[in-house]
Amino acid sequence: MTTHDEIREVLRRAYQIEVDGYTFYSMTADKADKPAVQELFGKLADDEVEHKLYLKDVMGKFEADGVEAFNVAKRDPVLKSFTATIFSDDFRKQAEGADFEVGVLSIGMTLESRAIKYFSGAAEKAEEAEVRDFYTFLADWEKQHLDALQQLYNGVRQDFWADSGFSPF
Numbered sequence: 001m002t003t004h005d006e007i008r009e010v011l012r013r014a015y016q017i018e019v020d021g022y023t024f025y026s027m028t029a030d031k032a033d034k035p036a037v038q039e040l041f042g043k044l045a046d047d048e049v050e051h052k053l054y055l056k057d058v059m060g061k062f063e064a065d066g067v068e069a070f071n072v073a074k075r076d077p078v079l080k081s082f083t084a085t086i087f088s089d090d091f092r093k094q095a096e097g098a099d100f101e102v103g104v105l106s107i108g109m110t111l112e113s114r115a116i117k118y119f120s121g122a123a124e125k126a127e128e129a130e131v132r133d134f135y136t137f138l139a140d141w142e143k144q145h146l147d148a149l150q151q152l153y154n155g156v157r158q159d160f161w162a163d164s165g166f167s168p169f
């Protein structure tokens with residue numbers, strides 16, 4: 001059986017991951033000088049705030065109800081509409097060849113990849129199905145962010161490489 005302390009630690013780490021994401025995305029939005037870039041990272045920061053609130057609620061239920069807290073409907077992020085509104089042609093045009101944008105997308109992907117790895121590992125170790133499913137849900141949640149960032153990164157990196165002289169054409 002996964003101990004109460006082990007589960008509590010994963011939930012605390014999950015919350016910290018969201019705090020770190022919020023901090024990074026909000027600082028990036030503040031530093032960006034292009035409106036579409038500010039909007040993108042501002043919305044990612046807002047999304048992390050929603051994740052924090054959700055996790056805080058789950059942590060409270062876990063302390064009161066134990067693993068039964070994980071038998072609730074999992075909040076499905078609405079990232080399809082989210083990505084459609086922020087991963088726009090405006091962002092790609094404004095981010096073309098820009099070191100800052102390519103760099104922060106890369107860092108964002110690294111943060112999301114580490115979160116996925118952490119939650120996937122926790123899911124493998126969890127003995128209770130409810131706990132394992134919840135950790136898998138958290139990994140999937142982060143994977144949706146990673147996929148969205150990867151899609152955008154792939155769109156702007158070719159321009160970045162060409163503008164930096166790394167393109168053979």
